[in-house]
Amino acid sequence: MTHYTLRPPVVASPSERSFWLQDAGAAPVTQPLAGDATADVAIIGGGYTGLWTALRLKEQEPELRVTILEADFCGSGASGRNGGQVHSWFAEIDLLTAVVGQAEALQLCRATADAIDELEELQNSRTIDMDLRLDGWLWTASSRAQEGAWQKALTMTQALGENRFTLLGADEIARRTGSRASYMGIAETKAGTVQPAKLAVGLRQLALSRGVIIHEKTPVTAIEPGPTCILRTPQGSLRAGRVVLAANAWLASVPELLRYMYVVESEIVATEPVPEILQRIGWTGGESICDAQAHVLYYQRTPKGRVIFGRGSGKIAYGDRIGPSFNRSTEQGANNRRELARVYPELRAAKIEHDWSGPIDCTAEHLPVFDHLAGQPNIFFGIGFNGTGIAQTPVAGRILASLVLGKNDRWSQSGLVGLSKRTPLPPEPVRYFGAKLVRKAIRLRNDAEIENRSVNPVVRYISELKPGR
Template sequence: MSSIKMRPPVAAPREDRSFWLQSIAADAATTPLKGSETCDIAIVGGGYAGLWTALRIKEHAPETRVTILEADFCGSGASGRNGGQVHTWFAEIDMLRELVGTEDALMLCRATADAIDELKTLQDSGTIDMDLRLDGWLWTASSAAQEGAWSKAYDLTRTLGEKRFRTLDRADMLKRTGSSASYLGIVEERAGTVQPAKLALGLRQLAISNGVIIHEQSPVLEIVPGAQPQLRTAQGTLSAKKIVLAANAWLSAIPELHPYLYVVSSQLIATAPAADILDEIGWVDGASICDAQHHVLYYQRTPSGRVIFGRGTGGIAYQDRIGSSFNRSGDKGLDNIRELHRVYPQLKEVEVQYDWSGPIDCTAQHLPVFDHLKEHRNIFYAVGFNGTGIAQTPVAGRIMASLVLGRDDKWSRCGLVGIGRRTKLPPEPLRYVGAKIVRGAIRRKNDVEILNQKPDRITRFLANLAP
């Protein structure tokens, strides 16, 4: 039986790590895998998805021997690089219903609301200090073209009796954000922000305290399928009864998954503390904010008064080869700085002290998928979080735990399980070339629409080819 070659991530040097990771001096806390070890369930990936899966397995079957192999250190990937925005799947309920049906869509959305409550309990109990602030999540419009982007989700939630969102007018927006750039939108009140690296490292410690073995700095080079599959690293071999692949964008290297995944970059910056300016303009809380352009802007104010400002760049990797440019882009955050100064001109004199990037694993439906490899029923995967994971991965952990433990329940039966209904993407090089053309059109379309002008017909056509 042929083995599966993995493409280990390119670890970011310290200076290219996110502000979140650098601010708490995050690093490996466990030893690499050396020699031969065995376990019941092996998990590849020590980010949110892998850690939550391990914790959920331990909830249901405490005696299960679970080992996590992490290429760098827990939280060094997407879990420690994101914008720290916490909101439910109710924002995607229309897409969920289209894919999984009304009943499952409601169940999954409610589960993410429960996950936010779980995060709150973890913080309030002192279990994980994650700087969670449930001051709301704002979905906004800063141009006529963005108005009503939330209408499907807003209308559907109300139709289904879930009054999760409240509309905001221009005065509300100015009061909540301190910016006049966005003038219309909705808010999900039971949502907000976290310090994502603190959450990842807190989950690491929680997993260890529950008996999970974690080997960091242990990139998996090869998966050897079989009745007792093996994971091979540079220094050791881990044998398990079952394997869970939770390695985010790097799973695109697996031939069976590659047709359904595309990897794009997201870029973020962090300013120097500017609490006095933010207080003066009225931006005083921990709400998370995003706009409705295709390459969405997302931002928050940290407790210390920094502004974290991110944007999906749409940059794509050829054959999903994720190199060092996905750790930090070459433009030093200039595109984000331009947009930051448009949204907050008051911050033009404030130094931008950090810039970083990260890969995002996307599916055409913009929703994750859970399953086992077609020919290997003891190798499972969780992939395609599309940059939205803080309230979603606790739910993903429940789905994965049920699948791996062979439980017949609402999680193992939910409509996100099974890759067969997902859309395949074009092969290379058509995928890469097409994505570059579409990306350029989307950027032109965004730049024109933000001025309330109409893009040309060709630009509109090309931009609409995006998944």
């Protein structure tokens, strides 16, 4: 009989938690699962994906018994560690089109735009205080190699009559970011920033208010499948007719999923509050900014004048071995500190008060995938958010809810459903050592291109072996 063993997440110590989680403060933790319990639907993971799925299920069937099992506390994983950037899928419409076709790609992009409207309504109605600021998302270039990185998305959206982006020049970028490091790019108007941990806490509270049962400090160690699945935890078990796996990078411990996903580390730093400096250089808004380098650079300023600066350039996991170093980089944000000084020389002397990291679940297509496990029609999953989830997980929740409820609708029939349609990755150890080689080449190429230097042909060739674009 098939039996799934899950590797419990390595919980971050309080000092290793993200600035966001520390800023949001400690919320009361629900009781761990003790003894035997039952549910109609069990969700493993209390981050954005799990919480939105629970909310979508309750919207459609309020009497459904939904239970979330969270290894630490809701939002303690990727949902509370990310860069806090809110933007739609229109920036990835070319990637979506390659997977689902143009018609559905447009529908999915519009769905994420609707999700941003939903977040705005949650904020304006005071349902969730998430510090949402829709001042725009900027996708910029600070070197010749980065110029036009956005061209496919821009051309496709314009051809479809979706004028989501505006072109930016050096003066406009400097006016909105206080930096002249980037000199051209585009902006998505209805986008911006959020305090991601506050959003997770708010979604948790909303789920509880709608009757979702949440057991925190309850890692699931094993799943025994069947018409009624049994989820084993350290102090009890939960029986459920349907199960949703929503534990992002930690789902690498399921061999079937590991074949299609890889786990990388993202590193972020937060400065001390420097509102006077930011006021002086003219950075006063809530825009989110992405530099179009290969090791994507993303940053924002908080309402109180901290600078949040992140890069997706961290280590690679060997298989499902996501150790303690994924909670805080051994480099302690050294690359981010260097890039911060390049983009904002005025902040060279600013103290870095927080540095943290976290694992990101990625697929070759750089898009999430949804399905049920092979031979297990009642165990569903969503993986591969690739570090982009604030406006995307509300859509993921709709897809997973339709799959769980057995509906035949646009969500269950989405082209994002179907693991076998995706690109499998090489087995270990080829995957790990190959990825390390490619990562090193990308870093060398990136460092050269930022300074507009020529790239060694061998380095360029190896760097282009990475999955996806």
